[in-house]
Amino acid sequence: MTTASAHGPSAxxxxxxxxxxxxxxxxxxxxxxxxxxxxxVRSLARRYAGRGESLEDIEQVGAIGLIKAIDRYELAREVxxxxxxxxxxxxxxxxxxxxxxWTIRIPRALQELNVKMSGAVERxxxxxxxxxxxxxxAQELDATPEQVLEAVEAGSAYSPVSLSASPxxxxxxxxxxVIGEVDKEFAxxxxxxxxxxxxxxxxxxxxxxxxxRFEEGLxxxxxxxxxxxxxxxxxxxxRRSLEDMRDTLSR
Amino acid sequence: xxxxxxxDTELVxxxxxxxxxxxxxxxxxxxxxxxxxxxxxxxxxxxxLAVERLLAEAGAQPSVKLALELSPDRVRAHVGPLxxxxxxxxxxxxxxxxxxxxxxxxxxxxxxxGLDDSAEGELVVRLEKRVPRR
Numbered sequence: 001m002t003t004a005s006a007h008g009p010s011a012x013x014x015x016x017x018x019x020x021x022x023x024x025x026x027x028x029x030x031x032x033x034x035x036x037x038x039x040x041v042r043s044l045a046r047r048y049a050g051r052g053e054s055l056e057d058i059e060q061v062g063a064i065g066l067i068k069a070i071d072r073y074e075l076a077r078e079v080x081x082x083x084x085x086x087x088x089x090x091x092x093x094x095x096x097x098x099x100x101x102w103t104i105r106i107p108r109a110l111q112e113l114n115v116k117m118s119g120a121v122e123r124x125x126x127x128x129x130x131x132x133x134x135x136x137x138a139q140e141l142d143a144t145p146e147q148v149l150e151a152v153e154a155g156s157a158y159s160p161v162s163l164s165a166s167p168x169x170x171x172x173x174x175x176x177x178v179i180g181e182v183d184k185e186f187a188x189x190x191x192x193x194x195x196x197x198x199x200x201x202x203x204x205x206x207x208x209x210x211x212x213r214f215e216e217g218l219x220x221x222x223x224x225x226x227x228x229x230x231x232x233x234x235x236x237x238x239r240r241s242l243e244d245m246r247d248t249l250s251r
Numbered sequence: 252x253x254x255x256x257x258x259d260t261e262l263v264x265x266x267x268x269x270x271x272x273x274x275x276x277x278x279x280x281x282x283x284x285x286x287x288x289x290x291x292x293x294x295x296x297x298x299x300l301a302v303e304r305l306l307a308e309a310g311a312q313p314s315v316k317l318a319l320e321l322s323p324d325r326v327r328a329h330v331g332p333l334x335x336x337x338x339x340x341x342x343x344x345x346x347x348x349x350x351x352x353x354x355x356x357x358x359x360x361x362x363x364x365g366l367d368d369s370a371e372g373e374l375v376v377r378l379e380k381r382v383p384r385r
Contacts, residue, residue, distance in 0.1 A: 121292055130383065131291030134282065149282035153275050199351070214351055214359050220293055235296050239303070245351065246307060 014081040022075055033070050033081070034063070040082060041066050044089050048097065054118050054230065058093055065092030113151035116141055118230040125221055125231070155232060199245070206241045213238055263319040269309055277302055277317060281328075284319050288326055288382050297360035298380045302328060304356050305376055308341060309333050324382050329367055331375030339374055342366070 014036070020029035041062040049055045069088035073081060120140045124132035138145045199207045209227060212218045220238070224231040265280050267273050278299050285295035302317070309315060318329040341353040342364070357364045357378065367375040 130385075131293035133289045133291055134286035134295070135289070137292060145286045146283075149279055149286070152282065153279060210351065214355055217359060220296065231293065239300065242300075242304065242351075242356070243307075 018073055037066055041089055048093050054115055061096040062089045062093050065089035110151050110154040114155045117151055118232045121231055202241055206237055209237055210241055260320055260322045265317045266314055268314050269306055274303055290382055301357055301361045301378050304353055305330055308338050308353050326380050328378045329375050332373035334373055
């Protein structure tokens with residue numbers, strides 16, 4: 001009887017999936033590889049937690065590194081995918097912190113409060129069935145309202161990475177009634193025309209978020225649920241995208 | 252700039268230079284107001300975004316006044332005087348299909364908006380955000 005070595009790359013499920021992806025272009029094999037190695041990404045991401053960014057965001061950045069490793073893997077190499085992927089995932093996370101990290105010096109206590117806030121907003125939104133007030137957030141975080149506001153502001157000194165390259169599926173989008181009402185001076189436009197031409201060269205994730213917010217009128221919380229990010233992260237992406245669009249137009 | 256008040260309203264005023272480095276000052280003031288009114292975290296974010304985008308369109312003028320008229324059920328922000336003619340153009344007339352301009356942003360993030368005053372090439376924009384019933 002012939003048995004494959006437990007350590008031999010040629011016999012591993014990874015190897016077979018890599019072959020299906022690289023030789024036959026089987027995208028489902030690539031997805032399976034990502035799924036198999038997400039625990040590795042989570043494990044590596046945890047090492048970088050507590051540095052002013054949510055673990056969820058670090059994991060998504062790490063997942064991008066994993067995908068790049070899978071795409072770049074050469075079948076001729078006799079090396080396990082985990083061995084090859086680990087430096088790619090770590091490199092992606094480090095690059096993220098270096099390039100997109102806190103842009104100004106923020107006291108650590110405020111960074112930590114900012115990180116806790118994202119989870120607190122989500123918990124309270126679920127518990128209350130609406131967006132929490134500053135006072136409710138302060139109580140949840142055992143902080144003062146002023147500390148909460150400062151921590152939110154500290155978050156604006158942080159530039160989130162574009163997550164457009166992360167894996168995800170396009171959900172069917174339900175149209176919702178747009179919030180707001182007609183002001184006597186300005187009648188609201190009847191049509192909510194496609195924003196597509198205005199979105200320029202924004203990454204797909206940001207384009208999708210802007211369409212949901214300004215074309216379909218979804219709230220940030222609703223968008224956050226759909227794209228799997230926190231409401232605060234959605235807020236930052238919307239702000240940055242609008243600034244990018246304006247900067248592009250003014251050039 | 253006029254910001255009429257009634258006995259059950261409070262007025263908070265701020266004059267600030269215009270520029271990205273001053274946006275945090277405006278956001279903190281709006282945050283303090285939102286806390287006192289019990290405005291939700293997301294509604295605060297909407298109001299901040301509305302003021303930020305308006306100031307971003309204000310062009311090269313040195314400073315602007317922000318008057319916040321507070322009543323139990325809403326906050327009304329009066330922003331001006333603004334000298335940028337493009338703001339008036341951006342606010343008046345229908346949203347341009349396919350464009351994500353100032354008007355489209357304001358239509359989405361505030362409950363209503365309009366012009367308070369537009370004399371001698373200067374204008375004051377009014378933004379209103381209601382406090383949801385809890």
